[in-house]
Amino acid sequence: xxxVTQMEGPVTLSExxxxxxxxxxxxxxxxxxxxxxxYPGEGLQLLLKxxxxxxxxxxxxFEATYRKETTSFHLEKGSVQVSDSAVYFCALREEYGNKLVxxxxxxxxxxx
Amino acid sequence: xxxxxxxxxxRVLKTGQSMTLLCAQDMNHEYMYWYRQDPGxxxxxxxxxxxxxxxxxxxxxxxxxxxxxxxxxxxxGLESAAPSQTSVYFCASSSPGIGAExxxxxGTRLTVV
Numbered sequence: 001x002x003x004v005t006q007m008e009g010p011v012t013l014s015e016x017x018x019x020x021x022x023x024x025x026x027x028x029x030x031x032x033x034x035x036x037x038x039y040p041g042e043g044l045q046l047l048l049k050x051x052x053x054x055x056x057x058x059x060x061x062f063e064a065t066y067r068k069e070t071t072s073f074h075l076e077k078g079s080v081q082v083s084d085s086a087v088y089f090c091a092l093r094e095e096y097g098n099k100l101v102x103x104x105x106x107x108x109x110x111x112x
Numbered sequence: 113x114x115x116x117x118x119x120x121x122x123r124v125l126k127t128g129q130s131m132t133l134l135c136a137q138d139m140n141h142e143y144m145y146w147y148r149q150d151p152g153x154x155x156x157x158x159x160x161x162x163x164x165x166x167x168x169x170x171x172x173x174x175x176x177x178x179x180x181x182x183x184x185x186x187x188x189g190l191e192s193a194a195p196s197q198t199s200v201y202f203c204a205s206s207s208p209g210i211g212a213e214x215x216x217x218x219g220t221r222l223t224v225v
Contacts (some may be wrong), residue, residue, distance in 0.1 A: 006154075032211045043116075043202055043216035044155075051211035089154065093210060098143060098162050099170070100204070100214050104154035 002027040004103035006090050012109045013080055021075040021106045023064075023090035031092040033057075033066050033073040038087040038105070047075075047088070080110045114138050118203050118217035125193045125224045133188040133220050135203030143206045144186040145170075145214070146178060148199040155202065161186055162208075193224045 007022040025033065032051045036044040047056035053068035062077045073090060090103040116137045125131055135144065140187050142163050147155040157170030161180040175197060177189045184206075190197060206214040 034213075036214075036216075043218050044204075044214075045216065046213045049211055049213070093212070095210060098160065098168075098208075099157060100145060100158070100206070102155040104152060105149070 002092060002094055002097075002099070002101050003103055004090050004092055006088075006103035006106050008104075008106070010107035010109055011018070011112065012088070015082055015110055015112050017077045017110075019030070019075070019077040019080045019084075021090075021108070022086055023073045023075065023103060025071050025073065025090075027071075027092055028096065030068075030096035031095050034091040034093070034100075035062070035064055035073070035075050036091060036102075038089065040086070044068045044089060082110045082112050084108060085110045088092050089108070115149060115219040116203055116205055116215050118201075119219060122221050123223070125190075125222065126203075127193060127195060129193050129223060130189070130191050131193065131222075132190075133201055133203075133222075135186045135188070135205075135217060137184055137203075137205040137215070139205060139215065140183070140193065141205035141215075142183075142208050143212075145204045145206075146176070146188045147202045147204065148172065149202060149219070150159065150199050151165050158188065158201075193222075197222045198224045200224065 028089040048059040050057040050066035145160040146158040159178040164183040204214040
């Protein structure tokens with residue numbers, strides 16, 4: 001079945017450091033790929049998405065590129081802030097189905 | 113600006129008790145989902161619905177039932193709660209379509225003692 005694998009956390013960075021959170025997927029066809037963010041005590045909210053190979057999603061300084069050849073969708077940010085501390089989830093929506101499948105989530109802690 | 117609303121927000125149950133979690137969305141979305149979130153395991157799909165009157169099993173459906181009698185509501189039932197069902201439950205809704213965004217509720221924290 002379809003699945004998403006994320007790097008384990010927590011990831012702890014100093015403010016203004018470079019961030020990478022790895023995400024790889026297994027799916028048939030051409031799924032859509034998403035990054036969601038969850039702040040403490042809240043539900044998930046969409047951070048960015050990409051719907052076809054080589055698309056780059058971007059938002060709030062975060063970006064991720066849909067790499068079909070490596071089945072990856074790594075999240076990057078050039079300079080993190082304390083306010084970026086949250087849990088980040090990689091997800092896919094099946095091309096030929098209705099399910100939205102999530103990875104295990106990666107905790108990011110940014111210290112000042 | 114309600115979006116997706118879950119009730120209740122917190123609940124403590126005794127083993128064997130039953131309860132229903134309610135999810136309501138005001139965005140006219142076709143698809144609705146129930147997930148549980150457990151430490152280290154991310155979000156796991158319990159059941160989902162692609163339209164009024166239809167439901168389907170997700171990854172971890174055992175011990176849960178659902179109903180979608182109205183398009184805007186998606187109910188999750190626990191007939192006989194077990195400690196293993198202690199979790200945070202999230203409801204989400206979306207439109208159909210390959211790149212459609214899912215909108216999430218605030219979650220329900222359920223403890224079974």
